[in-house]
Amino acid sequence: MERLTKNRERVREVLFSSEHPLTAYDISKECPEMSLTTIYRALDYLVRKGQVKSFTFNQYTYFLPSERHEDFFLCTSCGKFFQLECLAGSYEQNLRERGMIPSDHLILITGLCNECNEKLRVRI
Numbered sequence: 001m002e003r004l005t006k007n008r009e010r011v012r013e014v015l016f017s018s019e020h021p022l023t024a025y026d027i028s029k030e031c032p033e034m035s036l037t038t039i040y041r042a043l044d045y046l047v048r049k050g051q052v053k054s055f056t057f058n059q060y061t062y063f064l065p066s067e068r069h070e071d072f073f074l075c076t077s078c079g080k081f082f083q084l085e086c087l088a089g090s091y092e093q094n095l096r097e098r099g100m101i102p103s104d105h106l107i108l109i110t111g112l113c114n115e116c117n118e119k120l121r122v123r124i
């Protein structure tokens with residue numbers, strides 16, 4: 001395997017040790033020594049190598065390790081991710097019955113987390 005440069009290695013390490021998807025900006029907070037351009041370049045490389053996957057939501061692109069399968073609840077107020085139990089099995093079963101071959105999925109539910117919901121209720 002091709003050797004990862006120090007920057008790529010560092011970006012990979014930050015992503016793989018995080019429990020939730022990160023934006024390039026999140027990574028830059030962990031790696032203040034790197035410019036955003038360098039981080040984007042490293043991410044681009046890791047995506048091309050298949051080690052990292054990404055998804056875009058509300059103009060933000062999030063990155064996570066390719067090997068990881070997770071579904072999420074994303075709080076649109078505080079931006080926190082919460083892991084969901086994967087319940088996609090019945091969709092996949094249904095697709096297979098229709099002759100399709102599902103290979104991957106991402107379930108993202110958005111809304112207010114309990115803490116933000118609580119704060120909002122106090123204000124009202």
Ligand SMILES: [Zn+2]
Pocket residue numbers: 075076077078079080112113114115116117
């Ligand atoms: Zn929240």
Ligand SMILES: [Zn+2]
Pocket residue numbers: 069070071085086087088105106107
């Ligand atoms: Zn799932």
